[in-house]
Amino acid sequence: MVNTATVDLAPLDEILKEFNGEKGAVIPILQRVQDAYGYLPKEVLSAISKRTGIPLSRLYGVATFYAQFHLTRRGCHLIKICDGTACHVRGATKLVKSLEEALQLSPGGSDPDYKYSLEIVYCLGSCGLAPIVVVDDQVYGQTNPESLIERLEKLE
Ligand code: FES
Known part of the structure; x- marks a missing residue:
């Protein structure tokens, strides 16, 4: 679980390396990010968009459509x-x-x-x-x- 004030993007970099720029892998990327951070921090979603070229609106669209994803911090x-x-x-x-x-x-x-x-x-x-x-x-x-x-x- 991470503190929202200082979101460490190192785990994200590791995850994105695994997907090697695959733009179609939105759901698996978000699943791995949520496993790493406990939820989908907005700073991390912005970084995904910048680093992969996937539009931020698409990331939010997927994250809000599927009940498995959470945009706010959750308990352990x-x-x-x-x-x-x-x-x-x-x-x-x-x-x-x-x-x-x-x-x-x-x-x-x-x-x-x-x-x-x-x-x-x-x-x-x-x-x-x-x-x-x-x-x-x-x-x-x-x-x-x-x-x-x-x-x-x-x-x-
Ligand atoms: S009402 Fe069926 S398990 Fe709770």
């Missing part, structure tokens, strides 16, 4: 809380509220330290284990606020 750990019908009925709202109270973390945002980002999703196909929370790629069923906070606080 991504938390997804399911608020589909079964999870909602079994306490998803309480989980969201507990994160707001304990970590100042709201849906669609990150906590002040950028340790976590929170997204609300709708039905992950495991309704029998509701409420479901996914932390990074780990799925947790029958989650309650206390165990969720405890689990999150143990993360590095």
Whole structure:
């Protein structure tokens, strides 16, 4: 993860070398850049445009079209809380509220330290284990606020 005040372009240079000026490789370049920086900083998008000749408008067009890309800084750990019908009925709202109270973390945002980002999703196909929370790629069923906070606080 990088500080927005000083964006180091060295990782970008390494990535662009791999693609060797391929102008059609917009999505793979953006994927690699997002892996390296955690999101797509505007300074990096401008540098990609200058160094490859890909119009900035095209980069933004792709970055805003695909949900996988993020233009704002995100936390190190991504938390997804399911608020589909079964999870909602079994306490998803309480989980969201507990994160707001304990970590100042709201849906669609990150906590002040950028340790976590929170997204609300709708039905992950495991309704029998509701409420479901996914932390990074780990799925947790029958989650309650206390165990969720405890689990999150143990993360590095
Ligand atoms: S409603 Fe949450 S897994 Fe189906």
